[in-house]
Amino acid sequence: MTEMDSAMILAGVVAGAAPIVLAAIGETITEKSGLINLSLDGSILLSAMAAFVVSYKTQSLAAGFAAGAMTGAAVAAIIAVFSIYLKLSQVAVGFVLALMTRDLAYFLGNPYSRIHGPQVTPLPVPYLSDIPFIGPVLFQHNITVYGSLLAIGLSGWYVYHTSYGLKLRSVGENPVASYARGIHPHGVQMIHAIIGGLLVGLAGAVFSLSAKPGWGRPQGAEGTGWIALALVIFGGWNPVKAAAGAYLFALLQVMGIYFQGWFPSIPAQVFQTAPFPLMIFILVLMYASQQESVRILAQNRPWLKSILRFFSAAAPTALGKSFHQQ
Amino acid sequence: MNIISLTHKRLLTAVVDWSITLICIGAFTTLILLATGAPPVSTYYHIFMGAFGSWVKFGHSVKAWIPLTLCACGLLYTFKIGLWNIGIEGQMIMGAVFATGILKWGVGSENEILFLWLSFPAGLVGGALWAVVSGFLKTKCGVNEIFAGLGLNFMAQGLILWLIFGHWKQPGIASMSGTETFPQTLWLPQAFAVNVPPTGIMLTILALCITAYILRFTRIGLNLTAIGNNATASVLFGLHPDRYMLLAMSLAGGLSGLAGCIQVVAVYHRLIPSISSGYGYLALLVVMLAGFRAGMTAIISLFFACLNVGSIQLPMVLQLDSSLSGVIQGAMVLVTLGVHAWRKRRAAS
Numbered sequence: 001m002t003e004m005d006s007a008m009i010l011a012g013v014v015a016g017a018a019p020i021v022l023a024a025i026g027e028t029i030t031e032k033s034g035l036i037n038l039s040l041d042g043s044i045l046l047s048a049m050a051a052f053v054v055s056y057k058t059q060s061l062a063a064g065f066a067a068g069a070m071t072g073a074a075v076a077a078i079i080a081v082f083s084i085y086l087k088l089s090q091v092a093v094g095f096v097l098a099l100m101t102r103d104l105a106y107f108l109g110n111p112y113s114r115i116h117g118p119q120v121t122p123l124p125v126p127y128l129s130d131i132p133f134i135g136p137v138l139f140q141h142n143i144t145v146y147g148s149l150l151a152i153g154l155s156g157w158y159v160y161h162t163s164y165g166l167k168l169r170s171v172g173e174n175p176v177a178s179y180a181r182g183i184h185p186h187g188v189q190m191i192h193a194i195i196g197g198l199l200v201g202l203a204g205a206v207f208s209l210s211a212k213p214g215w216g217r218p219q220g221a222e223g224t225g226w227i228a229l230a231l232v233i234f235g236g237w238n239p240v241k242a243a244a245g246a247y248l249f250a251l252l253q254v255m256g257i258y259f260q261g262w263f264p265s266i267p268a269q270v271f272q273t274a275p276f277p278l279m280i281f282i283l284v285l286m287y288a289s290q291q292e293s294v295r296i297l298a299q300n301r302p303w304l305k306s307i308l309r310f311f312s313a314a315a316p317t318a319l320g321k322s323f324h325q326q
Numbered sequence: 327m328n329i330i331s332l333t334h335k336r337l338l339t340a341v342v343d344w345s346i347t348l349i350c351i352g353a354f355t356t357l358i359l360l361a362t363g364a365p366p367v368s369t370y371y372h373i374f375m376g377a378f379g380s381w382v383k384f385g386h387s388v389k390a391w392i393p394l395t396l397c398a399c400g401l402l403y404t405f406k407i408g409l410w411n412i413g414i415e416g417q418m419i420m421g422a423v424f425a426t427g428i429l430k431w432g433v434g435s436e437n438e439i440l441f442l443w444l445s446f447p448a449g450l451v452g453g454a455l456w457a458v459v460s461g462f463l464k465t466k467c468g469v470n471e472i473f474a475g476l477g478l479n480f481m482a483q484g485l486i487l488w489l490i491f492g493h494w495k496q497p498g499i500a501s502m503s504g505t506e507t508f509p510q511t512l513w514l515p516q517a518f519a520v521n522v523p524p525t526g527i528m529l530t531i532l533a534l535c536i537t538a539y540i541l542r543f544t545r546i547g548l549n550l551t552a553i554g555n556n557a558t559a560s561v562l563f564g565l566h567p568d569r570y571m572l573l574a575m576s577l578a579g580g581l582s583g584l585a586g587c588i589q590v591v592a593v594y595h596r597l598i599p600s601i602s603s604g605y606g607y608l609a610l611l612v613v614m615l616a617g618f619r620a621g622m623t624a625i626i627s628l629f630f631a632c633l634n635v636g637s638i639q640l641p642m643v644l645q646l647d648s649s650l651s652g653v654i655q656g657a658m659v660l661v662t663l664g665v666h667a668w669r670k671r672r673a674a675s
Contacts, residue, residue, distance in 0.1 A: 038472075082660075086667035091410055091472065092614060093663065099607055100656025103649035108362060110647040217647070226476055233473065267491045273484035276477035280469060287468030 009254055010137045017250035018141075018148035019044075019206040019221070023228035024235065024242040025155045026072070026199025031232055032159060033192040034172040034185075034318040035080060038094025040200060041225025042101030043075040047204025049109035052215040056117040064118070065205045072201020073194045075101055080193035084186045087322050098225065109215045119213040120144055144206045148243075151199065155239035168192055172316030175323035185323050203228075223272070230279040236286070236313020249275050285311045343665050350661045355654055364646050372643050373651075377636035385520030389593060390605075390631035392526045393418070393585035397609035398616070398623045399530075399537045400578030405618050406541060407567075407574045408554040413460045413475025414582045415606030416482035417453040421583025423486060424452025425590045426505065426597040429512050430494065438511045445587055446529075453583015454576040456482065461575035465568040471575075479606075487599055494597065504598035514592040523592040533581055538620035550574060582606060608634075608655065615659045630655055 023044060030037045037043075047068040055064025075097055082093045120142040129139040138149070159165040167188055170178045175185035204221065212220035227249060235242030256271030288294050289308040298304040359366040377387050397414055404411040411417075425445040432441025460478055463469040494505045514523045541547035549570055553560045557567045589601050612630055616622035630651075637651040 082664065082667070086664060086671060088663055088667050093660065095410075095412070096611060096614070096656050096659045096663075099611065100653060100660070103652030103656065104358070106649040107358070107647045107653055110645075111362065223480070226480070230473065230477070267487050270484045270488045273480045276480040280463065280474055280477045283469040283473060284463070284467045290468075 007133050007136045011140065012254055013247055013250045014137060014149075015141050015145050016211065016253065017246045018145045019203040019211050020224060020228055020231070020246040020249060021148040021243045022151055022199050022206060023203035023224065024231040024246050025151050025239045026196040026203065027228055027232045028196075028235065028237060028239040028242045029155060029159065029168070029199070030076065030193050030196030031237060031319060032168050032172045032316055033189045034175060034316055034321065034323070035083060035189050035193050036090045036094060036320050037076050037079055037193065037196060037200070038091055038229070039075055039079060039097035039101060039225075040228050041223065042098040042103075042105070043072050043197070043200055044204040044207065044221055044225045044228075045105040045219060046075065046101040047071040047201035048208035048219055048221050049105040049112075049204075049215055051201075051205035052117055052208040053109065053112050055209060056112060056115070059118060061118055061120060061209060064209055065202060068205025068208075069198045069201040072199070072204060073197035076193045076197025076200065077190075080190050083322055084189060087324075090320055090322075102222075105219075106217050110217075113216045114214065117214060118209070120210040142210055144210045147202075148206075152240055152243045155243075159239055169316070172318055175318050179323075200225075200228075227275055230275060233286075233315075234279060234282055236311070237315060238313065241313075282311065286313060290314070339669070343669060347658075347661050347665050350665075351654065351657050354657050354661075355650075358650075358653060362646065364644055369640070369644060369646065369650070372640060373633065373636035375636070376639045377632035381520045383635065385522045387628070387632045387635045388520075388522050388527065390603075390635055391628050392523075392530050392588055392592075393603075393605045394609055394612060394631055395530050395624055395627040396533055396585035396588070397582045397606050398612045398627055399533045399620070400581030401609055401613045402537055402541060402618060402620060402623065403550065403574040404578045405613055406547070406550040406554050407571055408557070409464070409571060409574060410472050411457070411460070411475060411575065411578050412472050412607075412610070413457065413478045414578060414609060415602050415604070416475065416479035417456045417460075417579040418582040418586040418589075418602045418606045419479075419482040419486055420456040420579075421449035421453035421586030422590050422597060422601045423482075423489065423586075424583065425449040425587035426494070429508055429590065430505075432512060433508065438509075442512055442514070442591065445591055446584065449583045449587025449590075450580045451583070453586060454580040456583075457575040457579020458572060460579075461572040464575075465571055483599075486597065486601065490597060490599060502599055504594070504596045507596045512591070513595055514588070516592070523588070526588045526592050529584065529588075533584075534620055534624055541620065546570075546573070582609075611655055611659050615662055 023040060027037060027040060050071040051064040051068030054067035055061050058064075079090060079093050079097065082088045083090045122140065122142045123146075124141075125139040125146075129135040131139070159168065167178070167183050170181070171183060171185045171188045178185055178188075203224075207221040207224070208215055208219065228246075231242045231245040231249065234245040252274050253272065256274070259271055260266065285307075289312045294308065298308050356366045359369055376383060378384055397418060400417075401411060401414060425448050428441055428445045428448040432438050432444070435441065456478060460471055460474045463474040464471045490502075490504055496503075496506045514525055516522060517524045541550070549560070549565055552563065553565060553567045553570050560567055585605065586601060589603070590597060594601065608630060609627075612626050613623060616626045633651040633654060637648045640646040640648050640650060
């Protein structure tokens with residue numbers, strides 16, 4: 001493999017992962033506040049459909065991205081309202097919405113299937129794109145990919161280095177104590193459900209306007225939502241790590257194409273299931289790292305200790321529980 | 327006097343709730359239809375006629391009702407103990423895979439009927455095994471059953487594709503249309519001209535009755551409820567939540583595996599990539615809408631099955647996507663949950 005080839009592969013990974021990065025970051029931010037948005041798989045499709053149809057009708061990409069983001073936010077807001085104000089199970093509402101928004105997307109988008117619409121054009125960054133290797137990998141994409149790269153930095157900074165991020169994390173860990181400190185847990189959850197939903201909606205828009213342009217049944221974004229939900233766990237509820245997981249996943253997908261060359265009898269879809277056993281394995285490791293017996297075992301084994309430290313992330317304590325505010 | 331007015335009030339509440347629910351769903355669906363420029367009345371008429379227009383069409387609905395009800399039946403156990411068995415889809419797929427394995431073995435043998443009957447326990451075991459994997463991950467490895475189930479669903483889907491394109495491919499060319507169709511001797515006998523398997527209907531009704539009996543009248547049902555309500559307290563009471571979780575999971579997996587088996591022997595007569603038709607996921611909605619009651623589950627399954635079958639012809643007659651049924655089903659569950667929660671909130675304040 002020459003340097004040119006590996007640069008091309010990595011560029012494909014960076015571009016292909018863009019929507020998954022956005023979705024995983026959005027979901028991480030929502031879950032940090034203690035809410036689970038399980039509807040991801042459907043809301044990505046619905047936003048993709050909305051973005052495509054609006055940008056087709058108005059011939060404006062900006063309007064398409066706005067429509068996608070608003071759709072994602074609206075679905076997230078429904079879950080938040082049902083959970084916060086009606087005390088319904090977030091998992092139940094999210095799951096129903098995951099199925100329903102997917103069907104709604106297919107139904108409403110049916111007249112717009114397989115037609116040519118606007119799509120984002122590449123925009124190489126001047127000067128930076130001429131850097132050997134790094135240029136083609138990072139700086140010869142379109143604006144959505146730069147946006148996904150920017151989102152990684154911004155989300156990490158927001159969650160861990162701002163006072164809003166601190167409030168967000170405290171509500172996710174202990175809403176009662178946060179309330180006592182003068183934070184409004186329901187408000188914080190509502191806002192972050194919507195922010196997360198906006199990012200998820202943007203992920204859908206990136207699919208239908210850039211990564212897999214157009215609309216149809218199937219669109220090509222199916223299953224991404226579940227993968228994004230898995231990546232949140234993979235990243236241990238850290239948006240930057242979740243994004244790293246998205247790149248690993250995209251790399252697996254690209255490698256799948258190569259593997260298929262080696263095993264032509266195995267269809268590509270089989271390789272696409274690879275992240276799921278990996279996710280289960282990582283969940284098991286995370287659980288094991290919290291066990292006393294494993295910790296004792298690791299005391300004299302530095303290599304095991306470092307592995308455990310890597311996987312020692314835990315979910316926000318109040319994740320999925322509803323808080324009764326007086 | 328007091329009692330009469332009390333029952334009167336409860337009846338009124340129920341009527342008001344149902345009216346609100348139906349108006350919301352009707353308004354929502356009609357709005358969506360108007361948004362796509364489809365004629366609402368004609369659409370509803372075609373869905374109705376698609377499901378009830380003839381005996382053959384109703385037969386299709388019954389054929390969809392069988393796997394849906396079996397899966398929903400299984401989910402009653404897991405919901406009772408407080409588990410979200412999203413993995414039911416994969417369990418159904420594994421049931422179909424195991425059943426196909428047995429049938430493939432039986433092709434061309436002297437007593438094929440034996441293999442046909444053996445496919446039922448095989449499907450049961452396949453589904454139960456896949457469910458137990460999920461159960462062990464939950465009880466021994468601390469993996470949330472939702473994510474374990476989702477992961478296992480996708481793995482089962484990968485396995486089915488690998489089999490269809492690999493060992494079990496059709497002679498000549500492997501394709502998405504599935505494995506080779508089984509000879510008619512390995513088809514489940516169908517009744518009348520409507521193509522409905524009586525064995526399947528009887529098995530489903532039996533499963534429903536047994537489930538309702540176990541959950542309501544036996545110690546197992548009581549213990550499942552106790553653990554579902556408060557797992558910590560149940561330990562103090564001498565129960566083992568882990569064992570009951572594995573039991574509930576394997577019962578759910580077994581029943582959905584049976585559903586997968588029936589999809590192979592009575593509907594498709596081969597293994598296809600979409601063998602589960604999404605009935606596992608749909609069954610989760612059925613049980614939620616039925617309020618976790620066995621009797622209601624059967625009725626709502628039939629209604630959902632009719633909606634699914636009725637909307638199949640929408641693309642042909644009205645150029646609409648058949649996913650309309652899914653939209654209506656989702657809206658029904660959401661609105662019902664919402665109205666119920668709103669009523670509880672009002673009662674509390």
